[in-house]
Structures are given as structure tokens and as C-alpha cells.
Amino acid sequence: MDPSRNRRGWAERTGEFSPAYYADLGPNKVSNSLVTLLEHYSSTDASILELGCSSGRHLAHLRENGFDDLTGIDINDDAFDVMADAFPAVAETGTFHTGAIEDLVPEFPDDAFDVVYSVETLQHVHPDDAWVFDELARISGSLLVTVENEGPDPDGGKTDETITSVKGEFPMYRRNWGRVFTDLGLEQLLSKPGKPDTIRAFTTA
16 A cells, blocks of 8 residues: 555544544553653653544543643544544643644654654554654654554564554554664663553653
8 A cells, every 4th residue: 555545544534443433442551551651751741742643532641640731643634523522621722733744743843842652653654654753753852652563573573564454454564663763863761562562662862
């Protein structure tokens, strides 16, 4: 699948894996893990960007736990309308941008956010757009966090660029994010393999 078709599929997504789908699920154990991680490695006054925030369930949980400088990016036009209904407090107080991360991230200045994180979003970035990972390192002022499906052996070197799919519809590019971001000069602070996602934290300072 070429990059433009891949993006269009997520931009027009309805039903399973859509903003409404994630709003119905609400915060989960990943939301809790993000709070714990950010409390340890950052602070509640940090400026935070979520890549692929959808309807904002993780951001809403962060806000409930004292983080209030929140920004989100999502490619789906419906994301922020759903957010306004499901998580009105974060919708009213956060800053949000509609579009692909490949289009929006280059517009941010260096060290634009103290914390940048993604949850099952970077795994859908097409190999032709891998340049955007360097941009993410550039805009992360202190901490970069990835919660992505790397496969069954995230540190064994067997999953880099392995292509699987979501329900047979959209490609998922399993990468070793530790390798990706340390190769870009970041230092890995945490690697915690899980099912299905591996949580990693990197310092950029």
C-alpha cells in the first residue's frame, strides 16, 4: 500500500479502530502506564504531544492526573468532534491539529514539546516516510515515548520492517524502536516488552 492510500484509509476510518471506537473503550492500562512513566521521567507541568491521539482517551487520563499542557495530532477529521462529546474537558483545554504527522510535525520548532509520545501510531508509518522519525527526535525537548507493536521478539532483531496487517486491511510495519531512535542519537531509558506492545522511553536532553 502506498503512503497516500495508507493515510487516506486512516483519515476516513469508521467502525473498528475509529475515534468513536476508542472513545467507547476509554482509558486503559496503557493510559495508566503513561501516567506512571511521565510522573517518573517528567512532571505535570510538561508540555505534551500525542501523535495519533484519536478521540483523546489517553490525553483525558493524563489530564485527570494533573497534566494540563496537552496537544494532540490525528489524521481523522472525526477525532475531535468525538472528543468534544466523550472527553469534553480535554477537548476544551487542549490544542489539537488535524492531519498526518508527516505534514504537521515539520512545522513545529526544535524542542517544541517536553514530551512526545505515540500509542500504536508509528507502527503504521510507511517506510517511505521514515524520515519523520528524525523530526520526532527534533521536536522532543526531553522525553520521547513509544508504545508500539514490535512483534514477539522486540529486542531480538527479527522484527525490523516486518510487515503485517490490521484485520487484513492496513499495513503495520513492526520496527525495533530502540534501534530506530538510538540510531538517531537518543538514549533509551526504558524498554518493557508486553502483549501486544513494547513501551520504550528515550531521553533527548
